[in-house]
Amino acid sequence: MPIYHRLGDIPSKRHIQFEKPTGGLFYEELFGTIGFDGMSSLLYHHHRPTQVKEILESISTAPKIAVDKNIASRKLIGFNVAPAQDFLDSRVTLMVNNDLHIGVAAPQQSLRTYYYKNADADELLFIHKGKGTLRTMMGNIPFEYGDYLVIPRGMIYQIDFDTADNRLFFVESFHPIYTPKRYRNHFGQMMEHSPFCERDYKLPQQLETHNETGDFLIKIKKQQTLHSVVYAAHPFDVTGWDGYNYPWGFSIHNFEPITGRIHQPPPVHQTFHTDAFVVCSFCPRLYDYHPKGIPAPYNHSNIDSDEVLYYVDGDFMSRNDIAQGHISLHPGGIPHGPHPGAMERSIGKTETHELAVMVDTFRPLMLTEAAMKIDDGKYYQSWLEK
Numbered sequence: 001m002p003i004y005h006r007l008g009d010i011p012s013k014r015h016i017q018f019e020k021p022t023g024g025l026f027y028e029e030l031f032g033t034i035g036f037d038g039m040s041s042l043l044y045h046h047h048r049p050t051q052v053k054e055i056l057e058s059i060s061t062a063p064k065i066a067v068d069k070n071i072a073s074r075k076l077i078g079f080n081v082a083p084a085q086d087f088l089d090s091r092v093t094l095m096v097n098n099d100l101h102i103g104v105a106a107p108q109q110s111l112r113t114y115y116y117k118n119a120d121a122d123e124l125l126f127i128h129k130g131k132g133t134l135r136t137m138m139g140n141i142p143f144e145y146g147d148y149l150v151i152p153r154g155m156i157y158q159i160d161f162d163t164a165d166n167r168l169f170f171v172e173s174f175h176p177i178y179t180p181k182r183y184r185n186h187f188g189q190m191m192e193h194s195p196f197c198e199r200d201y202k203l204p205q206q207l208e209t210h211n212e213t214g215d216f217l218i219k220i221k222k223q224q225t226l227h228s229v230v231y232a233a234h235p236f237d238v239t240g241w242d243g244y245n246y247p248w249g250f251s252i253h254n255f256e257p258i259t260g261r262i263h264q265p266p267p268v269h270q271t272f273h274t275d276a277f278v279v280c281s282f283c284p285r286l287y288d289y290h291p292k293g294i295p296a297p298y299n300h301s302n303i304d305s306d307e308v309l310y311y312v313d314g315d316f317m318s319r320n321d322i323a324q325g326h327i328s329l330h331p332g333g334i335p336h337g338p339h340p341g342a343m344e345r346s347i348g349k350t351e352t353h354e355l356a357v358m359v360d361t362f363r364p365l366m367l368t369e370a371a372m373k374i375d376d377g378k379y380y381q382s383w384l385e386k
Contacts, residue, residue, distance in 0.1 A: 008240025041243025047233035056228035063093040067367040075379035079325035087111040094371040099276035101172040110160040119222040121172035123151040130166030139204025175274040202249030210234035257285035280358040296346035299337030314353040
């Protein structure tokens with residue numbers, strides 16, 4: 001980020017007594033990252049956030065790896081992943097390494113019977129289809145088609161869908177997710193040349209405060225295991241908070257593309273940054289305007305990264321036979337580029353209406369058994385001349 005935000009009631013100073021109107025004290029919690037060195041927020045609870053009543057079953061969520069050393073370009077048909085009613089059951093992990101998990105989900109119902117916390121990873125959810133509200137202990141964020149939702153690790157949340165036909169592309173990152181460094185000054189403010197700014201953020205609002213005790217089921221993901229834990233107080237019992245560590249949203253439709261006379265490299269599309277991968281947004285934009293310009297991207301070798309493209313909407317001018325929900329993987333070690341005919345077709349075009357999300361990883365990706373079930377099996381040969 002970073003940008004300071006606050007909701008609800010908080011005391012005038014940190015770490016001092018904060019009295020309830022009915023008597024007694026609120027309970028302060030530091031919600032932070034990277035020990036005490038990273039971004040953090042201070043939350044004030046009606047009840048101690050440490051009250052665990054019972055620990056129930058623990059279920060492995062470790063993905064089953066089918067291909068651990070991949071050299072083939074692949075096309076996965078994302079919409080072939082069947083919908084599921086439960087939010088967590090619907091999430092299907094397709095590609096992994098030690099830095100992140102990438103997958104898709106098609107949840108049909110809201111997450112209402114339990115709460116969820118990912119204790120290992122920041123989550124990036126991209127809303128391809130559907131609309132609703134992300135509900136968290138730090139406030140609510142309405143979302144719709146095209147929204148990214150950034151959910152920091154340790155955040156307790158539920159998700160409400162107003163629709164039954166929902167499609168999500170997700171990344172679980174074991175590194176904190178930030179905005180790109182080159183768009184921020186040394187104070188953290190987005191600079192004038194950045195393709196988006198703080199005005200575009202969807203910050204949490206409508207703080208829910210439930211002063212309730214009882215049995216509250218929270219499913220906590222840690223070390224590729226889902227633990228069912230019963231808390232003694234409602235996890236949304238926060239009366240107020242302030243700080244820098246909280247969930248937030250950003251619409252891909254608010255990304256302002258950077259264009260030039262000749263073709264611009266993928267970093268101009270960068271939207272999120274980690275130490276292990278980047279996320280880029282390919283949005284409708286004007287094409288290169290040099291009189292001899294070639295709008296299609298030039299061939300390039302993936303030496304240091306695996307490239308994943310999730311195709312959302314529009315005309316994917318550099319590809320043949322690509323549709324909504326398709327996912328391409330271009331692995332490190334071999335070059336890739338526009339499909340046969342794509343370069344020639346692009347000449348003379350003045351604009352594109354493509355919409356896609358790209359994840360470039362700095363370490364190779366492994367494919368899961370679930371990924372191989374939706375692999376078309378022939379994409380790696382699609383650059384052969386006919």
